[in-house]
Structure formats: C-alpha cells, structure tokens
Amino acid sequence: MNNWSAQPWQDSEDLECAMVVPETADCATFTFRAPSGAWFDYQPGQFVTLDLPVAPHRGATGNVQRTYTISSSPSRPLSISVTVKAQADSIGTRWMLDHLKPGMRIRAFGPSGIFSSHRHPSAKYLFISAGSGITPMMSMTTWAWDSGTMPDITFIHAARRPSEIILKKRIEQFADRVPGLKLRFTVEEPDPFQSWHGYQGRLSQIMLGLMAPDYLEREVFCCGPEPFMQAVREMLVSLGYDMEHYHQESFGAPVRTEAEAPVIDDIAPDAEAAASVTFSASGVTTACMETETILAVxxxxxxxxxxxxxxxxxGTCKIRKTGGEVHMVHNGGISDEDVAEGYILACCSQPLGKVAVEV
Incomplete structure (x- = not known):
C-alpha cells in the first residue's frame, strides 16, 4: 500500500514518470507521480515546466526547459499527465518521445497559468481548439465530468485528419455518457480508406453557427496556433460576440500571470469610423462607415x-483590391493564393479607411 503524503506537490520537486501512453503519430501522454507521495493541486487548464536533460540530442548542449499544459484533472490528484506532440523542429518533446521511460525522474516547476474555467465560472462553455491545443480543454472537461453535475459544454476541435485528433477516444467516452457534452470535430481531409462523417474544412462562421447555435450565451476558451485563434476571434467579433467572455492560450507560449498576458490588438471595423470606397473602373468614390461591406457600398x-x-x-463576388486595407472574414469562398494576389470577397470585406477596388 502506498504511503501517500498529506501534502500537495511543491514547485521544483522531482517527478517520476509512471506511465507512457501513445496517442497519435509523434504524440504521447506521460503520467507522473511525486516520489514523496505528494498529491497534485492545480486549476484545470494550467501547465507545468519540465527540465529535460536532452544533451547530447539534436545539437543541444545541456538541459532545456519546456512548458506543457496538464492534460489530466486535479479531480484525480494522485498523478499528473502531460500530452505532448513533436513538431519538425522539436528538441525537448522529441527527447521525451524517444527517451523518457517509466521510472525516470524529471525536475518540474509549477503548476502555473491563468487559462482555466475555474477563473471564469459559467453555466455554459464553448471550448474551441486545434492540434495539441486540445490538452487544456481535456483537463477542464475531465474536471466537469468528475464534478458529478451535468456539464453544458460544446467542444469544437480542428485537426488535419481524424487520425490526428489527440485524445479522441477519451473525450468520446465522456460524451457517450453525458448529453451535456457535445463534440464537434472538423478535419482538413479524411484518412485514406476510412469514412468520415464529421465536418470537413477550415472552421468557419457557418460551421460555428451549426456546431454551437447558442455561442453568444457561452464562455469561450480557445487554444491552438495563433493564426487559428486569430481566425476564431475574427469570427466571434463579426458575429457580435462579447469578447469580454473570450479567453485564449497559445500552446506555444502559455501565460503565467495576468500581467504577462499579451494584449490582443486585432484590427476590426469601428462603427464610428468613416471610410470610403473608390470603384476605379466606374470612376465612383462613395463615403461610408467601416462597418459597411464593399458589396453594400x-x-x-x-x-x-x-x-x-x-x-x-x-466566391461569386470576388474582386481585386488595388488600394487600402479591408477587414475580411469569409467562409471558405476565397483561397489564400487569391488573397495574396490582392483579391477580396465584396460581401464580407469592410473598408478600413480609404479603399480602391477594380469595379
């Protein structure tokens, strides 16, 4: 029988790897225990920093410190888990996948971070994630499951393929047991020779409305690559969402304190700002407000x-912009290549100041 300590795990105390579970390609969950028998107390969604002895590995010359979101929940305090996925340039994560085995000890620091549903209690949540950004959502969802009350969570996750959805089976097991947890997956493409019955394509306003019709009533937590989170922010702003109830965490740079939180300075149309559109082929210039679309003008x-x-x-209203800047939130009707060449969709582009188009 284990002689469990009555004390919580303390910052910088070594952790012992207890279990390694493969998840997807180049992705695994590492479960740790405290050799002292201490238990773990943290907020779901927080992260730990691991001191990894990578040298000599991929050119590294010593230990490296890497932060990982905790994918387990404090409602299960006897162990703590991180789910990590290696990228092409990974050093610390690659070392973990190749060398970290049960019985090995790692110095750890934390837990810390401000990205947690505990800090923003709500009756209804909307979790939106991509890639390994699913890990804090898994922690918060597990807490909701273990709380013993019916959750009201809409859980949206985007991935390249179904086989790359991290922790998919685990979250589906939760959703199969409680109707208050609604899962919505979208992928860029299905896996070969395997049918896919979920959404396909980049997450868009239309998808968001179908997946979570009551999104205006929900506290939103978002985690993923910055371009993905920026797209989500733009969708919500254009749909009239109150961004005071929006919270995000980059899996590349988790935030420890409110003071460290980056200022989100997205460019958005100002309802009180004047603008103008010059239709160069027609020789017409029309004054407007930034919140009007080019099509309406x-x-x-x-x-x-x-x-x-x-x-x-x-994509029917695609036109070329020859001057100025617009705010465009579309639903897949234009390619990145077209945007790079100066094309916009008139129906969902709003002028930011003076704009000229070939019409």
Whole structure:
C-alpha cells in the first residue's frame, strides 16, 4: 500500500514518470507521480515546466526547459499527465518521445497559468481548439465530468485528419455518457480508406453557427496556433460576440500571470469610423462607415457586383483590391493564393479607411 503524503506537490520537486501512453503519430501522454507521495493541486487548464536533460540530442548542449499544459484533472490528484506532440523542429518533446521511460525522474516547476474555467465560472462553455491545443480543454472537461453535475459544454476541435485528433477516444467516452457534452470535430481531409462523417474544412462562421447555435450565451476558451485563434476571434467579433467572455492560450507560449498576458490588438471595423470606397473602373468614390461591406457600398452607389450567398462561401463576388486595407472574414469562398494576389470577397470585406477596388 502506498504511503501517500498529506501534502500537495511543491514547485521544483522531482517527478517520476509512471506511465507512457501513445496517442497519435509523434504524440504521447506521460503520467507522473511525486516520489514523496505528494498529491497534485492545480486549476484545470494550467501547465507545468519540465527540465529535460536532452544533451547530447539534436545539437543541444545541456538541459532545456519546456512548458506543457496538464492534460489530466486535479479531480484525480494522485498523478499528473502531460500530452505532448513533436513538431519538425522539436528538441525537448522529441527527447521525451524517444527517451523518457517509466521510472525516470524529471525536475518540474509549477503548476502555473491563468487559462482555466475555474477563473471564469459559467453555466455554459464553448471550448474551441486545434492540434495539441486540445490538452487544456481535456483537463477542464475531465474536471466537469468528475464534478458529478451535468456539464453544458460544446467542444469544437480542428485537426488535419481524424487520425490526428489527440485524445479522441477519451473525450468520446465522456460524451457517450453525458448529453451535456457535445463534440464537434472538423478535419482538413479524411484518412485514406476510412469514412468520415464529421465536418470537413477550415472552421468557419457557418460551421460555428451549426456546431454551437447558442455561442453568444457561452464562455469561450480557445487554444491552438495563433493564426487559428486569430481566425476564431475574427469570427466571434463579426458575429457580435462579447469578447469580454473570450479567453485564449497559445500552446506555444502559455501565460503565467495576468500581467504577462499579451494584449490582443486585432484590427476590426469601428462603427464610428468613416471610410470610403473608390470603384476605379466606374470612376465612383462613395463615403461610408467601416462597418459597411464593399458589396453594400457598391449597391448603394448604383453599381453591380455579381454575388450569391452574401456570407463569404460561394466566391461569386470576388474582386481585386488595388488600394487600402479591408477587414475580411469569409467562409471558405476565397483561397489564400487569391488573397495574396490582392483579391477580396465584396460581401464580407469592410473598408478600413480609404479603399480602391477594380469595379
């Protein structure tokens, strides 16, 4: 029988690897215990920093410190787990996957971080993640499951393929038992020779509305690569969401304190800011507000831009922008290559100051 300590695990105390569970390609969950028998007290969504003895490994010359979100929940305090995925340039994570085995001890620091549902209690949550950004959502969802009350969580996750959805079986086991946990997956492409019945394509406003129709009522937590989180922010802003209830954590740079939290300075249309659109081919310049779309300004000016869906899906209203900047939140109706060449969708592009287009 284990002689468990009555004390919680203390910052900088060594942890012993107890178990390694493969998840997806180049991804595994490492479970640790405190050799002293201490238990773990933290907020779901927080992270730990591991001091990894990588040298000599991939050119490293000593120990490296890496932060990893805790994928386990404090409702299960006898151990702590991190789920890590190696990228092409990974050093610490690659060392863990190749060398860290049960019985080995690692110095750890923490837990710390401000990204937690505990800090923002709500009756309804919306978790949005991509890639390994699923790990803090898993911790918070496990806490909700273990709390003994019916959760109200809509859990949206994006991945390249179904086989790359980290912790998929575990979260599905939760959702199979409680109707209050609603899972919504979207992938860029299905796996070969395996049918996929979920969403496919980049997460968009349309998908968000279908996946979580009551998103305006939910506290939103988002984690993933910065371009993904920026796209989510733009969707929510354009849909009228109150961003005071939006919280995010980059899995590349977790934040320890409120003071360290980066200022989100997304460019967004100002309802009180004046703008103008010059339709160069027609010789017409029309004053407008930044919250109007190019398509609406064109129609008000007596000009015709062919359009279809009017919400950035069909691509019918694609035109070339020749000057100025616009705020465009689309639903897949234009490619990144077209955007790089100066094209916009008139139906979902709003002028930021003076803009010129070939119409």
């Amino acid at each position: 064109a129609r008000r000016s007596g000009l015709n831009i062919p359009s279809g869906c009017t919400f950035g899906l069909c």
